Amino acid sequence: MAGTAARRDRTHYLYLAVIGAVILGIIVGFAAPGVAVELKPIGAGFVNLIKMMISPIIFCTIVLGVGSVRKAAKVGAVGGLALGYFLVMSTVALAIGLVVGNILEPGSSLHLTDAARSAGEAQAAGASESTVDFLLGIIPKTMISAFTEGEVLQTLLIALLVGFALQAMGSTGEPVLRGIGHIQRLVFRILAMIMWLAPVGAFGAMAAVVGETGLDALKSLAVIMIGFYITCALFVFLVLGTILKLVTGINIFTLLKYLGREFLLILSTSSSESALPRLIAKMEHLGVSKPVVGITVPTGYSFNLDGTAIYLTMASLFIAEAMGNPLAIGEQISLLVFMVIASKGAAGVTGAGLATLAGGLSSHRPDLVDGVGLIVGIDRFMSEARAMTNFAGNAVATVLVGTWTKEIDKERVALVLAGKVPFDERTLVDDHNPAPRDEADAQDDEADAQDVPEPRDGVTGDKAPAGV
Numbered sequence: 001m002a003g004t005a006a007r008r009d010r011t012h013y014l015y016l017a018v019i020g021a022v023i024l025g026i027i028v029g030f031a032a033p034g035v036a037v038e039l040k041p042i043g044a045g046f047v048n049l050i051k052m053m054i055s056p057i058i059f060c061t062i063v064l065g066v067g068s069v070r071k072a073a074k075v076g077a078v079g080g081l082a083l084g085y086f087l088v089m090s091t092v093a094l095a096i097g098l099v100v101g102n103i104l105e106p107g108s109s110l111h112l113t114d115a116a117r118s119a120g121e122a123q124a125a126g127a128s129e130s131t132v133d134f135l136l137g138i139i140p141k142t143m144i145s146a147f148t149e150g151e152v153l154q155t156l157l158i159a160l161l162v163g164f165a166l167q168a169m170g171s172t173g174e175p176v177l178r179g180i181g182h183i184q185r186l187v188f189r190i191l192a193m194i195m196w197l198a199p200v201g202a203f204g205a206m207a208a209v210v211g212e213t214g215l216d217a218l219k220s221l222a223v224i225m226i227g228f229y230i231t232c233a234l235f236v237f238l239v240l241g242t243i244l245k246l247v248t249g250i251n252i253f254t255l256l257k258y259l260g261r262e263f264l265l266i267l268s269t270s271s272s273e274s275a276l277p278r279l280i281a282k283m284e285h286l287g288v289s290k291p292v293v294g295i296t297v298p299t300g301y302s303f304n305l306d307g308t309a310i311y312l313t314m315a316s317l318f319i320a321e322a323m324g325n326p327l328a329i330g331e332q333i334s335l336l337v338f339m340v341i342a343s344k345g346a347a348g349v350t351g352a353g354l355a356t357l358a359g360g361l362s363s364h365r366p367d368l369v370d371g372v373g374l375i376v377g378i379d380r381f382m383s384e385a386r387a388m389t390n391f392a393g394n395a396v397a398t399v400l401v402g403t404w405t406k407e408i409d410k411e412r413v414a415l416v417l418a419g420k421v422p423f424d425e426r427t428l429v430d431d432h433n434p435a436p437r438d439e440a441d442a443q444d445d446e447a448d449a450q451d452v453p454e455p456r457d458g459v460t461g462d463k464a465p466a467g468v
Helices: 002-031 033-037 040-067 072-104 114-124 131-137 152-220 222-248 252-258 260-269 272-286 290-303 306-322 329-342 352-364 366-375 379-404 410-417 439-451
Strands: none
Touching: 002 033, 002 152, 002 260, 033 152, 040 152, 040 260, 040 272, 040 290, 072 152, 072 222, 072 290, 072 306, 072 329, 072 379, 152 260, 152 272, 152 290, 222 252, 222 306, 222 379, 252 260, 252 379, 252 410, 260 272, 260 379, 272 290, 272 379, 272 410, 290 379, 306 329, 306 352, 306 366, 306 379, 352 366
16 A cells, blocks of 8 residues: 555656646746747657557557457447537537637737738648548558557557457457457556656647747737637536536536546647547546447547537637628538538647638638638647647546446446545556446356356456456
8 A cells, every 4th residue: 555655646746747847838938938949849759759659559448348348239339329429519519619709709809910821821731631531541551550650540440340350259369358458558557657758748848839929929819718718618617517417426527636637738738639548547447348438538539529619610700700701600600510520530639720720711711711820829728728628528428428338337436536546657557347247248258158268367357267
């Protein structure tokens, strides 16, 4: 117990150091903007290190989850339920952004300059992608390229195929599952090592953005920034919080407190993707089953973009008003539905929202593309709220889908959120009892027992002898 407490204390100091690094970065950004801008590669390097781990973590998590489930129909039910929920919540986020954007009319007092016009043109260049290109892009060139190119949806596809194949192999696939379980532990241990560089990455990222932006841009664009932050907060605490409480009985503040370190990481790097591996680990630790976590979290990072939907809505209205050509209600709806579709797969990447915004405007209202330059200066600050909202939406979605599919251990959830079962920051892997299995699974296990000569370990969710 003493050793565990010591490990928790060390990681506690690590995240205190991240807070200090963020504050120091802001100070350096204001005091020496020229030097601060040169520190940008430090922040980018840290985010790239974490993104390097995303594909193997998603692959291991999904293969272990899908491969150890007896019935493929359960995986399909989880995926279908998750996608249906994502569609509904994206629509709600769009509606909230439209309402607030029309009330605030934040762009009415700004004027477009030549510098802003050129910035908008630069963002629009090659930013748009057709729906067909997006769908074809889900298929990797090779099974290996899904990992080397860092595409979340490509990795998701390969992992599902491997998981279903191992599922069909039955007992002969057990050794492969055990091997992937060991690889997962290795990958999470590497991630835990990388996390010790978080203070350095946070300092470089924050110093660079403050040095690039300065106070002038913040003052002139404060209305849209504040309005956007308030809108995101309303969506998370009122909409998501109400749904979470009604469906699961969990308080949104308790869940977000459990994920506090992940939100700090997103705040310091401005990328929700930097917290994706930790979200997977923490949702499994919370008591949600591997199949639900493995399918809902990666899929949500491409299809559950609540913060991005709000951003695209408000930014489009802002630009149209600033350009003196407001959008009619019909134009607002058609443009923004297109943008949400076009933004799939761009979640978590800093600046992706800005590129999607420019691409959507160039396709539907080319006369407004130049106006994208008006918010280039503050996009980084809006990106942080966007990323945190996307992250909160995916965390809530995972708990909700787990509850609807009865793939969540409610007793464990209560213990974890009460702080009685701490998350292991050293390994990021949790070896608690397997998630609840339905009666059909139990019957299948009993029927298959005769065909399995050796005992199974915890990786597959079945019983193992003591000491394994």
